[in-house]
Each structure stands twice: as structure tokens, then as C-alpha cells.
């Protein structure tokens with residue numbers, strides 16, 4: 001049985017009935033995460049499934065027990081009823097757990113009361129949020145309270161943004177200390193979206209003005225790192241001969257997360273620059289991708305056209321098992337500084353779902369089982385779990401390799 005150290009916050013948290021509660025367990029990624037925990041949770045881990053629909057939770061528990069008959073206790077896995085619209089149910093769930101991992105999104109629509117409940121109860125919180133507005137809003141509203149209570153609020157614990165955040169850190173650790181550093185990340189993947197992800201992206205597009213306003217409020221409120229500078233500029237479309245393709249700027253939440261890790265950790269040097277890109281083989285693909293994203297952005301601005309787009313892929317739907325099994329990703333990092341250059345790569349299977357579920361589950365296990373640095377408040381995956389989570393992901397089959405040093 002794995003040792004379970006209570007490494008932060010009030011010791012009382014270790015007396016709670018559950019180490020990990022998985023909220024939204026009945027959704028597409030929720031079920032994949034439940035399956036991962038069912039197959040890999042260390043013996044003795046006290047975990048539970050939570051959601052708004054007790055019947056669906058019981059059916060899921062039955063599927064888990066049937067799929068993993070060799071794993072003890074799955075048929076008796078506790079089921080907790082909790083609904084995003086019922087803050088009391090969220091307070092009960094947060095107070096009974098050391099960590100809550102949630103897949104209930106879009107987070108800007110459903111997520112706030114759970115973050116509030118975890119910040120208040122000193123409960124670690126993890127999500128799959130790729131929505132910058134939500135992350136900034138939770139910083140403004142709940143970071144201070146979580147620092148006081150000892151709760152670690154860790155957003156973006158899926159493909160957004162763990163491979164990028166830990167990969168940038170892995171690269172920085174191979175560059176000289178105390179000098180300006182620059183890292184470029186290049187993502188390649190052939191994956192498809194689920195309905196839940198599509199709904200979250202459309203919601204984010206439709207709230208662009210509010211997202212920009214909240215980001216400004218956060219910049220005004222958040223202290224800058226003393227005596228250091230962190231930049232995450234948006235790059236331009238350009239040919240990358242050495243990488244064999246075209247780099248297209250990728251304005252996801254990932255560069256923001258990497259930048260926050262750099263601001264928190266001195267190891268990233270006195271001046272750190274990160275640029276984030278997609279890498280595509282042919283220019284027409286780059287142009288098509290930009291045009292498609294632009295069209296979705298424009299259509300998301302009006303309720304009628306947004307509804308039309310939403311209907312194309314409903315929440316709960318996603319790529320089938322065969323399609324997921326064929327999917328893959330690589331993120332290549334090129335880091336430079338102090339006269340050195342390193343090239344590294346993080347790689348894995350289906351980024352959106354299989355690997356996202358694996359990453360969320362391993363992050364929850366890391367927060368509850370590993371010896372970690374003392375942190376509290378809103379923290380990035382690299383700051384909260386850095387090396388420990390990288391080690392877990394490597395053991396779980398996600399590659400972290402140095403290609404050139």
C-alpha cells in the first residue's frame with residue numbers, strides 16, 4: 001500500500017472520510033478517470049464517485065466492478081450526490097474529502113461554487129479547465145482564502161496544460177541557472193474533441209470581452225515576481241525547417257500556465273520567455289486551422305449561431321474507443337539560454353481523453369499520496385506537483401525525453 005502523507009494544511013484533512021472524490025464521474029472524461037482510478041489506485045486509497053444523478057452513478061459503479069473484477073471493493077465504492085446548483089451539497093462533499101477532482105464543465109458556468117467550497121474547507125481542488133476567464137476569476141475570488149485554509153487550487157490538470165507546463169519545466173531544468181531563458185513549445189496531434197470540450201470552447205469564445213476584462217483585473221491585483229521578468233508573447237506563423245513544418249501561434253491557456261509557473265519558481269531565471277505553437281506539416285493546414293477557429297469564434301458571438309454549432313456535438317458525446325486508441329500527441333520544446341540549447345519532447349496517446357483522464361487521476365493521486373513542496377492557494381501543476389507528477393506520468397507511459405543537449 002502506498003504511503004499517504006498529509007503534507008499541507010490543517011492535519012484534520014487527513015481524518016476526512018475520502019482521500020479523493022471524483023465529481024462529474026458520469027461524464028465522458030469523468031468515466032475514463034474513474035476507470036483509471038479503478039485500475040490504478042493504490043490499495044487502501046479511500047475514494048468516491050460524485051455526481052448529480054444517483055442512478056447514473058450506480059450504473060457506472062456496476063461497470064467498474066465488472067471491468068476490473070480483480071480490484072477489491074469497487075462494487076461498494078461510495079457514491080455521493082452533489083449538484084453544482086446546490087452549494088450545500090458541494091460544501092458537504094468538500095468537507096468530506098482531502099481532494100476533489102472535477103470534470104463538471106464548462107467551468108465558468110458550473111465551477112465557481114465548488115472552488116469556493118474547497119477554498120473554505122482547506123480541500124485540494126483539481127479540474128480540467130482550459131478557460132482563462134474562470135482561472136483568473138477564481139484567483140481574484142478564492143486565492144487568498146485558499147492560502148489561509150491550506151487548499152491547493154490546481155486548474156488545468158488535463159492535456160490542458162500539464163504536458164506543456166511540466167515539459168517547459170523539464171526543459172528549463174536542463175538549461176543554465178541565473179541567466180535569461182527562452183523556450184518555444186510546438187504541439188502536434190491528430191486528436192478530436194468531445195461534446196464537453198466543444199461546449200467549453202464555444203462558451204469561452206462567446207465571452208471574449210469578459211475574459212479580457214477579468215485578465216486585466218488579475219494583472220492589476222497579482223504581484224509581479226520581484227526582480228524577475230516573465231513574458232509569453234504570441235508568435236507569428238513561420239516556417240520551422242528544422243522541425244519540418246509550420247509553426248502557428250496557439251493562444252490556449254497553456255502559455256499562461258507556463259508563465260505562472262515561471263513567475264513562481266526562481267529556477268526559470270531572471271528573464272523567461274515562452275511562446276506556444278501548433279506545428280503543422282503544410283501551410284494550407286495552418287491557414288485552414290486559423291480560418292476554422294476564426295469562423296467558430298465569429299459564430300459563437302450570437303446565440304442562434306452558437307446553438308447551431310453546439311448541436312453538432314452534444315455534451316456526453318466524444319470520439320469512440322477505436323479512434324481514441326489511434327490518437328497521439330507530441331510537444332517539442334526548444335530551449336535556449338546562457339549559450340546552451342536543449343530540445344526535449346513530451347509525447348503520449350489520445351490527448352483529449354485517454355491521457356487527460358490519466359493525467360487528472362495521477363495529479364489527484366500525487367496531491368494525496370506524494371511528498372510535495374508546501375504550497376497553498378491557486379497554484380499551477382508544475383509548482384504544486386512538478387517532479388513528483390512528471391515521475392508518475394513517465395511510469396504511466398507518457399514520454400519525457402531529451403532529444404538534443
Ligand SMILES: NC(=O)c1ccc[n+]([C@@H]2O[C@H](COP(=O)([O-])OP(=O)(O)OC[C@H]3O[C@@H](n4cnc5c(N)ncnc54)[C@H](OP(=O)(O)O)[C@@H]3O)[C@@H](O)[C@H]2O)c1
Pocket residue numbers: 024025026027028029030051052053056082083084085103104105106107110128129130156157158159160161194195196197198200201315316317318351352353356
Ligand atoms: N483540459 C483538457 O485537456 C480537457 C480535455 C477534455 C475535456 N476537458 C473539459 O472537461 C470537461 C468535461 O468534459 P466531458 O467531455 O467529460 O463533458 P461531459 O461528457 O458533458 O460531462 C460533464 C459532466 O458534468 C456533469 N454535470 C453537468 N452539470 C452538472 C451539475 N449541474 N451538477 C453536477 N454535475 C453536472 C455531467 O453529469 P450528468 O452525467 O449527470 O449529465 C457529467 O458528469 C469540459 O469542461 C471539457 O472542456 C478538458
